[in-house]
Amino acid sequence: MYQVVHNIGMDNIFGSYLREKREALKKKNRKFSLRQVAIRIGIEPSYLSKIERGWPAPLSEEKIKALAEDLGENPDLLLALSGKVSSEIQAIIRKRPQLFTELIRQLGEMPDHAILRLVREVRDGDW
Amino acid sequence: MIELKDNALYFSFPDVHSKAKLSISFKKTLRIPDDGKDYPLPPGLGDFPLEHVDDYAPILPEKWQERGGVMLPMYQSEAMWINFHSSHLYDHGAKYPFAVKIAAGKINAVTGESWSNGLSRNPQDYMVVPDQPWLDGYCVEKGTIRQFVAMPLGEGYSPEEQINKSAETGGLQIEVYPMKRKAFEKRWPVKPFTQAVFISQGEILYCSSPDMALGLGGRMRQEIYEDEFEMSEWDLNTCSRCFVHLTDSKSWQAVTGKNPPSLPLTARDYSDHGLPWFEYYSDSKPLPGAKILGKLKSITEMGKSKSIDPLPENDSADPDKIITIHRKSTPDQVREWRGRG
Numbered sequence: 421m422y423q424v425v426h427n428i429g430m431d432n433i434f435g436s437y438l439r440e441k442r443e444a445l446k447k448k449n450r451k452f453s454l455r456q457v458a459i460r461i462g463i464e465p466s467y468l469s470k471i472e473r474g475w476p477a478p479l480s481e482e483k484i485k486a487l488a489e490d491l492g493e494n495p496d497l498l499l500a501l502s503g504k505v506s507s508e509i510q511a512i513i514r515k516r517p518q519l520f521t522e523l524i525r526q527l528g529e530m531p532d533h534a535i536l537r538l539v540r541e542v543r544d545g546d547w
Numbered sequence: 548m549i550e551l552k553d554n555a556l557y558f559s560f561p562d563v564h565s566k567a568k569l570s571i572s573f574k575k576t577l578r579i580p581d582d583g584k585d586y587p588l589p590p591g592l593g594d595f596p597l598e599h600v601d602d603y604a605p606i607l608p609e610k611w612q613e614r615g616g617v618m619l620p621m622y623q624s625e626a627m628w629i630n631f632h633s634s635h636l637y638d639h640g641a642k643y644p645f646a647v648k649i650a651a652g653k654i655n656a657v658t659g660e661s662w663s664n665g666l667s668r669n670p671q672d673y674m675v676v677p678d679q680p681w682l683d684g685y686c687v688e689k690g691t692i693r694q695f696v697a698m699p700l701g702e703g704y705s706p707e708e709q710i711n712k713s714a715e716t717g718g719l720q721i722e723v724y725p726m727k728r729k730a731f732e733k734r735w736p737v738k739p740f741t742q743a744v745f746i747s748q749g750e751i752l753y754c755s756s757p758d759m760a761l762g763l764g765g766r767m768r769q770e771i772y773e774d775e776f777e778m779s780e781w782d783l784n785t786c787s788r789c790f791v792h793l794t795d796s797k798s799w800q801a802v803t804g805k806n807p808p809s810l811p812l813t814a815r816d817y818s819d820h821g822l823p824w825f826e827y828y829s830d831s832k833p834l835p836g837a838k839i840l841g842k843l844k845s846i847t848e849m850g851k852s853k854s855i856d857p858l859p860e861n862d863s864a865d866p867d868k869i870i871t872i873h874r875k876s877t878p879d880q881v882r883e884w885r886g887r888g
Contacts, residue, residue, distance in 0.1 A: 542551050545613050
């Protein structure tokens with residue numbers, strides 16, 4: 421039950437975020453009408469309308485990425501809002517699952533500025 | 548702390564000053580002819596790609612893993628110059644100063660002495676950035692350098708092999724010290740916003756060893772400047788250092804699976820097309836140059852003693868289009884030619 425409620429919540433966020441961004445773009449350029457965007461990414465306008473209204477309609481990773489590109493949005497952000505993790509990120513985690521899941525758990529509570537300081541340093545050795 | 552981003556090394560010293568940042572990149576360039584003439588500065592033709600040694604550790608020589616650092620690919624007889632860029636602190640109206648020590652095969656490029664950690668003033672064994680915007684080779688005499696040109700390590704061309712009679716190290720070694728924050732803020736106090744100056748001042752897949760060393764190429768007009776600050780102004784307790792391995796281009800491809808950049812055109816072709824060369828002008832006092840480096844044989848001279856011709860296409864060039872870059876030039880004046888390279 422929790423899972424269903426949770427999913428509806430995610431779809432709502434995803435849908436309303438999409439609608440807000442698309443409508444903002446449409447004010448400047450008519451090519452961002454619901455119909456034209458849907459046609460460009462290869463789905464029915466009525467389907468995109470349902471998604472924007474928060475219906476739990478599934479959209480593939482490929483379509484979400486196409487939508488992100490069309491609207492100038494970050495694909496990882498749109499995927500996360502739709503409750504998905506990109507296959508590229510999944511592959512990184514699958515390579516070293518224990519290390520990365522542990523790392524993500526630990527990073528979960530860290531403030532943004534502290535996470536941004538985590539960088540890979542060039543290692544100095546013995547010479 | 549050193550990061551590798553966009554084919555450049557980013558040195559930062561957050562414990563000294565959050566904006567004390569220096570980037571160092573390695574530029575592809577023309578090899579100037581080694582014909583006894585003194586040439587102006589050749590252009591930058593894009594950056595050499597850089598990779599972490601750790602990313603390819605299992606298929607690299609054990610010594611490379613011990614040294615850590617990064618690696619870049621060079622063709623035999625290809626030239627390079629090193630570009631320095633320090634962050635501009637607009638509220639102070641100045642770029643943050645750094646002392647930068649560079650060695651090739653652990654032979655200091657400014658003094659010709661063997662590598663030692665720390666800074667020395669007698670003779671001065673480092674450069675001061677931003678005064679020194681780039682380094683093209685070994686400082687052989689006052690106002691003249693001999694260009695860094697890649698030759699296989701072990702064939703006797705590099706200063707390391709000529710001076711120490713050993714081919715142990717190769718590569719490039721870099722050590723960076725920031726100025727102390729107090730010294731910086733004393734020299735350049737914060738300016739009110741309206742007065743801030745907004746213009747810049749100015750499987751093992753290789754059979755032989757993949758190591759390249761930097762030999763002495765043609766002569767070029769370039770001054771290495773004297774440090775105008777006090778030694779006490781440098782933060783000698785804070786330093787970052789990095790070993791830059793030079794790998795021959797074939798091994799690079801085998802190790803990384805990536806194509807190395809193509810060879811640049813020759814100096815003669817470049818000049819014949821009327822493309823620009825550069826001169827740098829600064830009021831700063833130049834260092835005298837290292838006698839020991841001045842006495843070494845250039846790659847061509849060494850080749851003659853071996854009766855071989857190590858540098859193909861060494862035809863003299865006649866640079867007639869020369870652009871002067873001043874110390875206080877605007878930031879958009881860059882030493883680059885952004886055409887084919």
